[in-house]
Amino acid sequence: MLPFDILEYQDRLSKTKQRMAENGIEVLLITDPANMNYLSGYDAWSFYVHQMLVIIIDEAQPIWIGRYQDASGARSMTWIYDDNVIPYPDYYVQSTTYHPMEFVAQILTQIGHGNRYTGVEMDNYYFSAKAYECLKQNLPNATFKDATSLVNRVRIIKSDQEIEYMKRAAQIAELTMYKGINSIRAGVRECDTAADIYYQMVTGTEEFGGDYPSIVPLLPSGENTSTPHLTWTEKRFQEGDSVIVELAGCYKRYHVPMARTVSIGAPAENLKQITPIVVEGLNEVLQTAKPGVTCHDLEAAWRKSLRKHGIEKEARLGYSVGLNYPPDWGEHTASIRMGDTTVLQPNMTFHLIPGLWFDNYGIEISETFRVTDTGCELFTNCPRDLIINEPYNMNSSDKIS
Amino acid sequence: MLPFDILEYQDRLSKTKQRMAENGIEVLLITDPANMNYLSGYDAWSFYVHQMLVIIIDEAQPIWIGRYQDASGARSMTWIYDDNVIPYPDYYVQSTTYHPMEFVAQILTQIGHGNRYTGVEMDNYYFSAKAYECLKQNLPNATFKDATSLVNRVRIIKSDQEIEYMKRAAQIAELTMYKGINSIRAGVRECDTAADIYYQMVTGTEEFGGDYPSIVPLLPSGENTSTPHLTWTEKRFQEGDSVIVELAGCYKRYHVPMARTVSIGAPAENLKQITPIVVEGLNEVLQTAKPGVTCHDLEAAWRKSLRKHGIEKEARLGYSVGLNYPPDWGEHTASIRMGDTTVLQPNMTFHLIPGLWFDNYGIEISETFRVTDTGCELFTNCPRDLIINEPYNMNSSDKIS
Incomplete structure (x- = not known):
């Protein structure tokens, strides 16, 4: 079902991690849907709500975080383990009370990665000013770095x-x-x-x-x-x-x-x-x-x-x-x-x-x-x-x- | 050529200003393309680059700021004066050296509105984390307020x-x-x-x-x-x-x-x-x-x-x-x-x-x-x-x- 061999995804991930290392980034939060697709195979019109792929430099598998009703798509269309698909409840969607990045911060903290050098795609359509403010507030021990186009630059040479x-x-x-x-x-x-x-x-x-x-x-x-x-x-x-x-x-x-x-x-x-x-x-x-x-x-x-x-x-x-x-x-x-x-x-x-x-x-x-x-x-x-x-x-x- | 009577646009603008006043906002930077369209009539697939409509509470006309090659569309399709269409040069587009929000900050400063209570659509696809950081850095005397959905809430009742x-x-x-x-x-x-x-x-x-x-x-x-x-x-x-x-x-x-x-x-x-x-x-x-x-x-x-x-x-x-x-x-x-x-x-x-x-x-x-x-x-x-x-x-x- 995947459009590319799993080895190709792993190669892309390894190149991404190399760039993360070069840029002093330990955790990369990917919100660009093309970058999410490139690294995981995920393809759906769900990017109108907040979602992301988390790459942790010392973990083999990316983590998908997104809306509950989209999680089955993430499980069926990607090469990542089902356990690495983490859905947030629907009350986070377009709410003035809750923000999905609060959920993301909780997850990162729970799995012990809330205090690391964290790359975010600062100038991407799908990483709003509010998303960043919310992450900063809820991950006070993380150090954020601009990772705009980090994955895009891996993508520039086509297989x-x-x-x-x-x-x-x-x-x-x-x-x-x-x-x-x-x-x-x-x-x-x-x-x-x-x-x-x-x-x-x-x-x-x-x-x-x-x-x-x-x-x-x-x-x-x-x-x-x-x-x-x-x-x-x-x-x-x-x-x-x-x-x-x-x-x-x-x-x-x-x-x-x-x-x-x-x-x-x-x-x-x-x-x-x-x-x-x-x-x-x-x-x-x-x-x-x-x-x-x-x-x-x-x-x-x-x-x-x-x-x-x-x-x-x-x-x-x-x-x-x-x-x-x-x-x-x-x-x-x-x-x-x-x-x-x-x-x-x-x-x-x-x-x-x-x-x-x-x-x-x-x-x-x-x-x-x-x-x-x-x-x-x-x-x-x-x-x-x-x-x-x-x-x-x-x-x-x-x-x- | 406009899809609505000019009086309807003026009514929308006046309702927007009323909400601005209620929220203590003097300058509203609108990056949501639907809100830009709603208030000005502007309609083009140019939202993949940074652009905005600026509403100043004590000025009659909105200001359109966008890419040079899109300015003629803004002049021909909107009800706003040609002088209020302010294009930025193409080297600002998707550059790692220049950011369009630097240009926006310069314009706001030049026209004497760089130090006001400034509303931004914090959780919109078209207002990236980087856009906000760049505005804050280049408008140190402005006070920013979250205006997410301010115009959307005017739009909720249809004419x-x-x-x-x-x-x-x-x-x-x-x-x-x-x-x-x-x-x-x-x-x-x-x-x-x-x-x-x-x-x-x-x-x-x-x-x-x-x-x-x-x-x-x-x-x-x-x-x-x-x-x-x-x-x-x-x-x-x-x-x-x-x-x-x-x-x-x-x-x-x-x-x-x-x-x-x-x-x-x-x-x-x-x-x-x-x-x-x-x-x-x-x-x-x-x-x-x-x-x-x-x-x-x-x-x-x-x-x-x-x-x-x-x-x-x-x-x-x-x-x-x-x-x-x-x-x-x-x-x-x-x-x-x-x-x-x-x-x-x-x-x-x-x-x-x-x-x-x-x-x-x-x-x-x-x-x-x-x-x-x-x-x-x-x-x-x-x-x-x-x-x-x-x-x-x-x-x-x-x-x-």
């Missing part, structure tokens, strides 16, 4: 099995992108294209099914393409609109994202002019990517390419990607930007998404790649260009009002 | 327009539940049913489109029904399986959730026996719900009904529901459980979901209701019973392998 899962995610991403592109015609509502995208993304292929991606499909059209993170609306596409499609295929929580920009009919002049500049810059980055270069170097290649055309771009170009849960598919480790000194190594995987947004339009063409022994290889195969759609389509005419 | 949006969400929920139920047959993969559900949920109706719900469809089958928060897999349904379908229709971020349990062919004896007990308990709660009774009273009605059959249930029965973003559609205000003294008032809306989970099976039948002047009314109309499907279906025979 062969993880790459296999990402290749499946890539197949889904590609199928879904084509489905989305084909759905974009004048008269079709954004929500109808989003529905087509979702269907394909979740049904997957005949051989394997899709998982939910950590970010919903982003689908701004017309002037909204000037803003990257808008989701779909009920608006109908119009001839002459451009549409940005950003989505990911997801398989067993592993993501391969991709973005394309679609023009419905003849593209506007500004979009036509910017496209080859973006593609050239993308190609430069992909030609630069290989073991030994840094994320900083990748950004420099892009910057140099764009500068030839008089364009300066301020945002980061991409990030390490793989296993994740909402609200982000990025790994929160390496970013492709100036000053990021992460050195590329084989089986690192990045989403390279150099979006450009202007006052009333924007463009996104992205690729997800794996660093190989000598360079990089793409996960998906889709024209790296502006997509120009016929504005109307016989097949979708029934949707046009 | 008529909000109820209209929930009615649309309900139409989508109902259509989607039927679509899901019809898709569940022996031989169909869980992911294929999830895909059908997603398609319907997002395409919505001919008149209006669907939005993404804050929780993905939950679809455990067979023994997995003993655990509530499992998402779909690639497994094929089998004759004799039961399947729990929990989903929500969503319209402009307003949710109407519902759950049903489906048996593929003749139901197992245990499921057949538990169903009327759950339905009876549900009916008792719905008959009890009216203005003046408390959430505690609703739970007592359920408890009393179940006790007749020798069953005790420990989990909460439901929660206030409406506007939200991932990872939860619950409002984090009132819970239908023992000890919750929230008094029901007209236009409060609840998801009543008394799930029962046993060792190797479970049942969920739920209803979302609105408190009326004299009782309550349901949002959806779907048989409040175990659904028994024919195991095979001509229409889906092409999916059966």
Whole structure:
């Protein structure tokens, strides 16, 4: 039932403990659901309540602490002993009287680990300010250390099995992108294209099914393409609109994202002019990517390419990607930007998404790649260009009002 | 373009300020995306980076602070002045060197509000421990107060327009539940049913489109029904399986959730026996719900009904529901459980979901209701019973392998 061999989980745990030792951490409290999954196999939409995986440097097994009704999932889906699954009663859930971290502190104290050097993921969505205050108050003898991204940095180099899962995610991403592109015609509502995208993304292929991606499909059209993170609306596409499609295929929580920009009919002049500049810059980055270069170097290649055309771009170009849960598919480790000194190594995987947004339009063409022994290889195969759609389509005419 | 009249936003703001005053809060830093949306209209999948809405008790307009590339969305989608949209540069994003809360502290100091009684949403997904530490360090003269759920408690009573949006969400929920139920047959993969559900949920109706719900469809089958928060897999349904379908229709971020349990062919004896007990308990709660009774009273009605059959249930029965973003559609205000003294008032809306989970099976039948002047009314109309499907279906025979 586990998606990876138990030896792989043990290897991940051992690498995590090594980093704990390097950072003087004896007890690590993991609240990032992707890190919990990575080390234990636990996968459920239960992260909207407080839960964690506890790694104790001198104990063989992690401990899962979470809500009572989720404990059976933790017992059945993970490789950890049933005895190490410790549920808290439901009155701790979203209460103003009780806090789950009081329970966690009690358990840590009871098992004799309440006074140790304790790592917490300080800048994670699932470790709130209140959770930290509550732990500090109830574990007065513990010394807390920031362990944000400690496990994420173990995750940055993928195993062969993880790459296999990402290749499946890539197949889904590609199928879904084509489905989305084909759905974009004048008269079709954004929500109808989003529905087509979702269907394909979740049904997957005949051989394997899709998982939910950590970010919903982003689908701004017309002037909204000037803003990257808008989701779909009920608006109908119009001839002459451009549409940005950003989505990911997801398989067993592993993501391969991709973005394309679609023009419905003849593209506007500004979009036509910017496209080859973006593609050239993308190609430069992909030609630069290989073991030994840094994320900083990748950004420099892009910057140099764009500068030839008089364009300066301020945002980061991409990030390490793989296993994740909402609200982000990025790994929160390496970013492709100036000053990021992460050195590329084989089986690192990045989403390279150099979006450009202007006052009333924007463009996104992205690729997800794996660093190989000598360079990089793409996960998906889709024209790296502006997509120009016929504005109307016989097949979708029934949707046009 | 705004989903509500500007007067409604101003009314919400004024109610928020009143609560701020009652709690001795002069500056409120809102990081919950639903609260940001509620007060400003801002709606984008940008909450995976730090962002906030600042409410200053003696200023007419909120201030939006967020990532540079998201600022154009904040300017175009909200009712607040463009000058009150303050973007931070991209090097603050997911950096180990810079933190967006340093920027926030600088802005608050510059505009003369760095030394005030400052409310923060301590137990929110989008206010990390690190965010709080960083604010405290950079605003040494501010006094921080916990404002968790302060705005959520304004949201608990819905306006008529909000109820209209929930009615649309309900139409989508109902259509989607039927679509899901019809898709569940022996031989169909869980992911294929999830895909059908997603398609319907997002395409919505001919008149209006669907939005993404804050929780993905939950679809455990067979023994997995003993655990509530499992998402779909690639497994094929089998004759004799039961399947729990929990989903929500969503319209402009307003949710109407519902759950049903489906048996593929003749139901197992245990499921057949538990169903009327759950339905009876549900009916008792719905008959009890009216203005003046408390959430505690609703739970007592359920408890009393179940006790007749020798069953005790420990989990909460439901929660206030409406506007939200991932990872939860619950409002984090009132819970239908023992000890919750929230008094029901007209236009409060609840998801009543008394799930029962046993060792190797479970049942969920739920209803979302609105408190009326004299009782309550349901949002959806779907048989409040175990659904028994024919195991095979001509229409889906092409999916059966």
